[in-house]
Each structure stands twice: as structure tokens, then as C-alpha cells.
Amino acid sequence: MQIRNFSIIAHIDHGKSTLSDRLLMRAGAITEREFQNQILDDMDLERERGITIKASAVTVFHDHTYPDGRTERFMLNFIDTPGHVDFHYEVQKALQACEGAILVVDSTQGVQAQTVANAYAAVEVGLEIVPVINKIDLPSADPVRVAEEIEQVLGFPAEDAILVSAKTGQGIDELITALCDKLPPPTGKPELPTRALIFDSIYDDYRGVITYVRVIDGELRKGMKIRFMGTNKLYQITDLGKLMPRPKQVEVIGTGEVGFIVAAIKDLHDVRVGDTITDAGNPAPAALPGYKPSQQMVYCDFYPSGKTQYDELRDAMDRLSLNDSSFSFEPESNDALGFGFRCGFLGLLHMEIIQERLEREFNIEMIQTAPTVTYEIKKTDGTVFRIDSPSQLPDPNHVEEIREPFIEMNLILPGDCVGNLMKLCEDRRGIYKKTEYIGATRVMLQYELPLAEVIYDFYDRLKSATKGYGTMDFDLIGFRSGNLVKLDILVNGDKVDALSVIVHRDHAEKRGRGLLVRLKEEIDRHLFEIPLQAAIGGKIIARETIKSVGKNVTAKCYGGDVTRKRKLLEKQKEGKKRMKRVGSVDIPQQAFMAILESGD
Structure with a gap:
């Protein structure tokens, strides 16, 4: 029996999961009814969002008939992988367990940013790639143009692309034949130690x-x-x-x-x-090379709240990190929020998915702080170290320079949207690298950008600027020194570490003011006046005030001497002063997330 191991890779929403289900159905592993339900996306979150989060490995059997009439049984082991940039680590893990890959491209959308990234990742590992043009049943399909794009951008001959419709089953037999004929068999040796x-x-x-x-x-x-x-x-x-x-x-x-x-x-x-x-009885002399450790891009804190205890949160995270090796966590404590965990993620969507999985699968209630990126700090004594939270930044007198992570971003978009996109990248301190034309109507732009300017709302802005047609993919290229400062937020005179952010000095005042306006909307009024301040070191650069809840203490006074009213108002004023000194301010979860929305 012959064996073929392959992954199915593509940009998000190009039809990987439907193609996986169609292969299962063609091999007789599932029925028509099960095919409609995207059987490999078995997580509730995957079905709700219509995306693949976890790669799924499946085995099916196929009886392949050769042109000379011989029939041979093939075992097809394949992995359906995610398409979103945040889950690229899942794709890399899947590729290293295979000898080949099906590269799926949507016949209406053509080559997109993640198509390019996934194709390069598969070539790097040395896999045999079978290009497939999917969704040819759609009225707007243009397989000829897409085949030319595949040849122009990725270098695979246009005539090698197999035309299929995963939805109707058209072209699936040709695809299975190509998998059996073109993909190499595994290279392992049965006689060697396991x-x-x-x-x-x-x-x-x-x-x-x-x-x-x-x-x-x-x-x-x-x-x-x-x-x-x-x-x-x-x-x-x-x-x-x-x-x-x-x-x-x-x-x-x-x-x-x-x-x-x-x-x-x-x-x-x-x-x-x-x-x-x-x-254990006959061990191998050396281990396999394994995987490169995943590189966390975004960090935030999770703290237990409501009925959830610290130990419950830790156990839930232990189990989740077993299933998702690109998620990391370590203990953290905070004066305002108590004991919790500092967590690392591959991106904002990854962070959102982990939070939802903890809440749904493990019934966890928690508070999440705003996300930050990793910074490299060079101290005046020459030592260099990394921090993933603004609260870890040493005293400014001991810091020689703060370096921030930079990424190389590839953007694929319609030609008439280039001006909007270039303005967006330049507003985010982007450095222009090059422009390439893909066909007559689409362009690939390359920029270098600070990661901190991308993690907030860059993806949403990209979609708005390109009427939904723009796609992006990025790689971390290293740390660069910048004119960065720590922006502290003081609530009622007390510094709240969880609200601190590291920003570019030129944007600090605008960012601080925007943040205070959002906080003012989110924090409820108390019985005393609450000053909100943004500061760099000891210098206050912005201030907002949340007015106290008023109570008419003179309501019961009518007529008579005005000094009685004055006495009551003075007494109220003294009480509010004392309350302001000793009272504590409740900061809701939304206030921490307000940092996210202050990206503008």
C-alpha cells in the first residue's frame, strides 16, 4: 500500500475546509449530509466565525487506477490548516509532518497575501506543491487570470493548476489522481529504531x-x-x-x-x-529536529474575576496551552487587579480566540488588560533585555534607548486603492520598500512598520481603505531604536500600571488625551470628583475630570437664613474631600479595553 502525506494550505476563506470535506466524501469517509456541516471544523468558535483555528489531521483510503489498468490502494493522510495570519504557526507545524501540499487559490479573488506566505513556507520545507484553483462554479470565476497570477507571483506553471469546485465535486477525481502521481512517498525506513x-x-x-x-x-x-x-x-x-x-x-x-x-x-x-x-527498549540515537519555537507578538494580562479562582484559571490555561503550543503564560501580580497571568499570543485574533475558549470551554470569568508588544531595552550600563509590559520599564534615568519590534508587511490590494493605503502606512510610521503589479488590476505593496502601530486597528483600516479587497501578511524583522516614552495613566492621583502604554513621543499627547476621553466614558461617576491624568515621567500632559454624583443637601431647607444652607454645603464639600482621599475608584473591564480603541 502506498502512503501520501499532504497539507491543504490557502488564504483565509478560499475553501480549504470544504475541499477537505469533499476529499473525505469522495473516499467514502463521510455522507452527503455530513459534508454540508464542515466536519473538520468541530469547535463551536470555528463554526460561528466560519474560520479554521486548529489544524485537523485525517486518514482516508483511495483505490487508484493507473492508465495500464492496474489498481493500487493509497493511504492519504492530510491536514486541513487555518488561513489567518495569526495561526501561521499551525500551518508550519502541519507542513513539517508532510511531503506535499495542496495550494488552494480562489478563482474569483486570485493570489492573496497568505497564499504567498503559505507557498513560501511550503517551498522552504521542501514540499512538492500541487496548485489548485477552487470555486470554478461561481459566475464571477476567472480561472485563466488566476492561473496566470499563480505563474507570475509564485512561479508554478499555469498549466499545472488543477481546476476544481469543492462545493459541487467538479475536478476532485483529477486532483486525487495528481496527489497519487505527483506527491513523493514518505522517506522513512521501517527497519530503523522508532x-x-x-x-x-x-x-x-x-x-x-x-x-x-x-x-x-x-x-x-x-x-x-x-x-x-x-x-x-x-x-x-x-x-x-x-x-x-x-x-x-x-x-x-x-x-x-x-x-x-x-x-x-x-x-x-x-x-x-x-x-x-x-x-524505550531500542531507542533512536538522536531526536528529530522538531519545530522552531513560536514567536509571541502580542502580550496581555488575564486576571480571575467573579466566581473564578486563580487555581482554576491556571488549570484551564495549562490544558489550553497543551492544545495550542503558540500560547504562553506566566504568573503576574498587580496592585489593582491581584494575582493573574501575563499571556503571549501570535496576534489579536489569537488573543480573542484564547479568551473565548477559556470562557466557553472552561467556564472561566476573567478581566483582560489591553495588549502590548515586546520591547528591547538598552540600559546606560550597556545591558540589553526585553520587556513585554510597560510596568517592567526601568527608571528613565537608567534607560539609554528603547527598541520596538518592526515587521515587513506585504499588502495585496486593488490598484485604485494604493493612495489610501500609502497614506495609512505613512500615518503609522511606515517605511516604503517596493511596489509590484499582479495582473492588470492588483498591486502588491511592501512596507516596514512598527508592530505596535499594526496590532490595534490596522486590519480594520486596511479593509475600509480597500473596500474589503485588501489582504496582508507580515514577518518580524527585528528591533529598532525609536523616540519612545512610557505614558502613565493616573486615576484619582494613583498610577494604574495596567493602563500604562509605551508610545512614540510625537504621538504621546494626542494618544493620552484620546485615552482619557475614552476612560471618562467608561468609568462610572462616584460620590467624589475623579481626576484622570496622562503623564510622561513627572510631567502631566493631559487631564480630564469625572464629576461627582451630586446630592441636593439643601432640599429640605426653605426660606430662613442663608447661612444654614452654606453650612450644609460646606459640610458636603468637606465630606467629598475626605472621600476623595480615602475612596477607591472601581475601574471596569471596558476601561482597560479603551486603550485598544484609542489607536486613532
Whole structure:
């Protein structure tokens, strides 16, 4: 039996999940009714948002007939991957578990930013790529133009592109034939000691950690004693299986195959994505190279609130980080919010998804602070270190320079929107690099931008400026020194660390004023007046005041001497002064998120 391992990669919404389901249906693994439901996107969030968040690995069988009439059985192991830039790490993990990739391009939209990024990622790993033009059943489809774009931008011959409609099933047989003929078989050797790459894992309350693996050399058998080479832990396999797409038990997972292992693993920290599993009795001499660690781009704090306790939040995060290795967290404490965690994410959508998964899957209630990026600090004594929160910034007298992360961004957009986009990038301190034309109507712009200027609302502005047709992809290129300062927010005279931000000095006053206006709307009026101030070091650069809730203490006075009214008003004034000194201000969750919306 022949084996083919491949990933399905594409820009967001180009039809990867529908194509995956169509391949499952063609192989007889699912019915017509199940095909309508995008069976591989099994998370509620994936169905609601219409996006893939987690890569899903599936095994199906296909009887391939050669031109000379011979028939041979093929095992097709494929992974449906996410398309959004925030989940690019999931794509990279999937690519390293395969020998080939299907690159899907929408026949109405053509080559987009993530199409280019994913194609380069697959070429870098050395995969055989099969270009596919999807959605040819749509009235606005233009497969000839898109095939030319694929050749012009990515360098794959236009005639090699396979035309399919995942929705109607047109062209699927030609695609499966191309997969069997063009993709190389796995290169592993069955006679060598067992080496299996862990590419994903989940936690099950009844079975412990379930580990998803790709066997590179040797084989895994039920009852076999295994060693995790990274953590040096020993376990015995109690169950082996494959997703077809429902779990199916097997006795052996052979060389080049994909499946899952159950070994009664209770400690979440024993399993790491990218680790190598080997036979404890006959271990492999060296582990597999594994994965490059993911690089977190955005940080924010999560603090337990309501009925949720600190320990519950930590356990939920432990389980979630097992399933999503690009999410990291470490303990953090704050005077205003108590004990919580500093969390790292690949982007804002990733942060939003993690927050929703914690709330839905684990019933967690929490407060989230505004996101920040990592900064590199060079002190006057020459030492260089990184911080991911403005509160970690040392005293300004000890700081020689603050360096911020810069990204190289590729933007693909209609030619008539170039002016709008260039203005947006320049407003965000962007540095123009180059322009390339893709076909007659579309342009690819390349800019270098500070990451801090992108994480807030750049994507929304891009969509507005390009009438929804613009797409973007970016890579971190390093840290650069800038004229940056820490902007502190004082509420009622007290500095609130969770509201501090690092900004460019030229934008500090505008940013501080905008932030205070938003905070004034979000913080409720109290019985005393609340001053809100924005400061750089000891210098106040902006101020707003939340008026106190008034009570008419003279309502019961009528007629008579005016001194009685004055006495009551003076007494009220003294009371409010004292209250302002000792009273505490309740800052709601929305106030922390107001920092996000002060991007303008």
C-alpha cells in the first residue's frame, strides 16, 4: 500500500475546509449530509466565525487506477490548516509532518497575501506543491487570470493548476489522481529504531493526554514501552488510533503514517509539541529536529474575576496551552487587579480566540488588560533585555534607548486603492520598500512598520481603505531604536500600571488625551470628583475630570437664613474631600479595553 502525506494550505476563506470535506466524501469517509456541516471544523468558535483555528489531521483510503489498468490502494493522510495570519504557526507545524501540499487559490479573488506566505513556507520545507484553483462554479470565476497570477507571483506553471469546485465535486477525481502521481512517498525506513514526531495534543478527562504523531522511522505498536526524548519520561501505549475522520482503533501505526497515542499520561508537562517519541527498549540515537519555537507578538494580562479562582484559571490555561503550543503564560501580580497571568499570543485574533475558549470551554470569568508588544531595552550600563509590559520599564534615568519590534508587511490590494493605503502606512510610521503589479488590476505593496502601530486597528483600516479587497501578511524583522516614552495613566492621583502604554513621543499627547476621553466614558461617576491624568515621567500632559454624583443637601431647607444652607454645603464639600482621599475608584473591564480603541 502506498502512503501520501499532504497539507491543504490557502488564504483565509478560499475553501480549504470544504475541499477537505469533499476529499473525505469522495473516499467514502463521510455522507452527503455530513459534508454540508464542515466536519473538520468541530469547535463551536470555528463554526460561528466560519474560520479554521486548529489544524485537523485525517486518514482516508483511495483505490487508484493507473492508465495500464492496474489498481493500487493509497493511504492519504492530510491536514486541513487555518488561513489567518495569526495561526501561521499551525500551518508550519502541519507542513513539517508532510511531503506535499495542496495550494488552494480562489478563482474569483486570485493570489492573496497568505497564499504567498503559505507557498513560501511550503517551498522552504521542501514540499512538492500541487496548485489548485477552487470555486470554478461561481459566475464571477476567472480561472485563466488566476492561473496566470499563480505563474507570475509564485512561479508554478499555469498549466499545472488543477481546476476544481469543492462545493459541487467538479475536478476532485483529477486532483486525487495528481496527489497519487505527483506527491513523493514518505522517506522513512521501517527497519530503523522508532522515531515519531508529536505535532499536536489534547487533554481528555478520562484518558489523559492524547498525543497526535507522525511516525518517521520504525513503527508504534499497542502495548509498546515508549520514551519522550525531550522530557525523558517513560510510558506504555494503551491505545492507538487514526482519525477517519472519527477515531478508529488500530494495532500498529507504521512508517510514514499519522495517528494518535493514548498512554495514560496525566501530567500535561510531559508532552511537548515537536518532541520525539522512541521505543524505550531500542531507542533512536538522536531526536528529530522538531519545530522552531513560536514567536509571541502580542502580550496581555488575564486576571480571575467573579466566581473564578486563580487555581482554576491556571488549570484551564495549562490544558489550553497543551492544545495550542503558540500560547504562553506566566504568573503576574498587580496592585489593582491581584494575582493573574501575563499571556503571549501570535496576534489579536489569537488573543480573542484564547479568551473565548477559556470562557466557553472552561467556564472561566476573567478581566483582560489591553495588549502590548515586546520591547528591547538598552540600559546606560550597556545591558540589553526585553520587556513585554510597560510596568517592567526601568527608571528613565537608567534607560539609554528603547527598541520596538518592526515587521515587513506585504499588502495585496486593488490598484485604485494604493493612495489610501500609502497614506495609512505613512500615518503609522511606515517605511516604503517596493511596489509590484499582479495582473492588470492588483498591486502588491511592501512596507516596514512598527508592530505596535499594526496590532490595534490596522486590519480594520486596511479593509475600509480597500473596500474589503485588501489582504496582508507580515514577518518580524527585528528591533529598532525609536523616540519612545512610557505614558502613565493616573486615576484619582494613583498610577494604574495596567493602563500604562509605551508610545512614540510625537504621538504621546494626542494618544493620552484620546485615552482619557475614552476612560471618562467608561468609568462610572462616584460620590467624589475623579481626576484622570496622562503623564510622561513627572510631567502631566493631559487631564480630564469625572464629576461627582451630586446630592441636593439643601432640599429640605426653605426660606430662613442663608447661612444654614452654606453650612450644609460646606459640610458636603468637606465630606467629598475626605472621600476623595480615602475612596477607591472601581475601574471596569471596558476601561482597560479603551486603550485598544484609542489607536486613532
